Structure formats: C-alpha cells, structure tokens
Amino acid sequence: MKQYSLIILFLSFVFLSCNNKTSETVLTIDSLSIFAEGDLYEGSNTAQCEFASPLNAFLKEQSISIKNLESATVSECELSVADSTNLNVYSSISVQLTSEKEGMKNIAVLNPVPQNVNKVSIKTAENQENILELLKQNKIFAVADVNIKKDTAMNIDLKCKMKFKLKYKTKL
C-alpha cells in the first residue's frame, strides 16, 4: 500500500512538472532618447540613456513569477533621428546594453549607415547571452557608439525602439 502511494505521488509530481507550456511575448521599448551633447569630433562618439526594464510591469500585469522566465533576446532595434536632419552624418552605429550588475552586451550593429533616411532598422546580434538577466535589473543603460564622418557642433539625439522576445512557462 505504501509503495502504491509513493508511485502515485511520484506520477503526480511528474504530471505537474510536465504540465507547463512555453509561451512567448514581445516587450517593446518605444522612443528611447539616446543622447550626447556636441560638439562632436570626427571619429568615435558615445551617446547613452538610462531606462527602466519593461519586465516588472509585464510580470505584474500577467501575474507571472520571475522563476517562470526562460529566456530573452533583442529581436528588433530601430533607430531614427528626431529632427529633420537625416542619418548622413554617421558612418557606423553600434548599440549596446548594460546595467550595474550585468556586463555590457553588443546587441546590434549598422555599417555602413544608409544615406538620406531618417529611420533604420539594425540587424541584431546572433549570439545574445544573458539578456534575461539584464532585463531583471531595474535600471538599464542603452549605449550607442557612433562614428561621425566630420567635426560637427550638433548633438547626437537618436530615438531608439527595441523589441525583446521573452519566453516563459505557463500552466496548461
């Protein structure tokens, strides 16, 4: 009798463990203003901004525990310029994310920068490690390293839209 109870208990545990499915959602960060004040000099310049992780709001809204999160990647990165100028002044742009506890990660690179456009979609990195750990931080820094073709008195003011693909477990 005791053996049967143990088997039932074990099977119940197995059933409950397998009773999860993986769901996927996209978290969007709109209109990040990645900024650096001019004068800018020919060559490499840094612009940055701090933003709050979209993860907490999602977990609260969906009543999901942080333990149920499986992975995250940056699926899209779009840059645009706020004013009427276009992106011609830049020769290359790379976007990175970092936080106080997690290391900096390269997430997208654009080289060369298309001419006479105000908006570009940047190819995201194939190898993205620990993006989920980064999203678990409250404060995240987005950094744009831009190469400028010539000296200019302008500021760097890039609007950035980023999409994070998030995988998490839900009960069936």
Next chain:
Amino acid sequence: MKMIKLFKLLIIAFMAIVGFGFTQQDTKADRLIGIWEPSNGKSRVKIEKIGTKYYGKIVWLKEPIDPTTKKPKLDKNNADESMRNLPLKGYRILKDFNYTENDEWSDGTIYDPENGTVYSCVINMKENSVISIRGYIGVKALGRTDSWKKVIVK
C-alpha cells in the same frame, strides 16, 4: 531647543562627511577617465564612465585602413559572425570595470581584436599618467600585463 539645534548640526555634519567620502571615492575612481595609449603605440583607447562602471573604446588607430580591403579595419575575428561588420575604430575593448580600492579597477574584461578573444582584466594605476592592464584567463597568474600611458589632448 538647544538640543534640537545640536541634533540638526550633527546631522548636517554627518551628511557632509558621508558626502565628502563619496565624492573623494568618485574622484579617485574617475582618474581612469581619459585617453590612453598601449605600449605598442598602435592605438588609443578612450575610457569613460557609464552608470557607475568604466568602459574603454578604440578612438585612434595608427593604421586604420585594412591593406587587403583598402577600407577601415573591421572586427573580423569576432566570435559572433553577425558582429564582424563593426569598425575597430570605436570598438569597445574594455568593459564593466568597477573601482575597488588601492588604485585598482577590477571585474572587467578586455577584448583582443587580433584573435577575437575576451580576457578577464584588472587595471592598476601606477602613477596618474600610467596604468598597468593585466589580461588573464581564469587566474591572474596566467596572463599578460601591458603599460598604458595617458595621452594629453591639447
């Protein structure tokens, strides 16, 4: 009434001491900010602060043009093929350094574009214008140290 005044004064004094301590620590740590040249003189690296950590990127190359492609050198050895299009000029080779104490910045990494490898790294300041950069794998004993000089921009 006198006690309240005294208490207020004590709080102000305490805040001033704590604030001064933080400022002093920041000032010490921020001595790393600037442009540095490795001993081989082939490049210059600008170290800056993002949040509370220090990062360095290549801002000048002695030979910026790839002799094969006749175009600006790219990070062609990056382990992630999708990132090989990134120009070396502007590449962030030093990442995530925290100021610990005794003129040391640790917990960071250094990237060697010659072979596409990332090493653990610790930085020590010998004088205000010289730092030693030690890249290593696993334990500090297994590594290589280079001296970098501060470049004074006129």
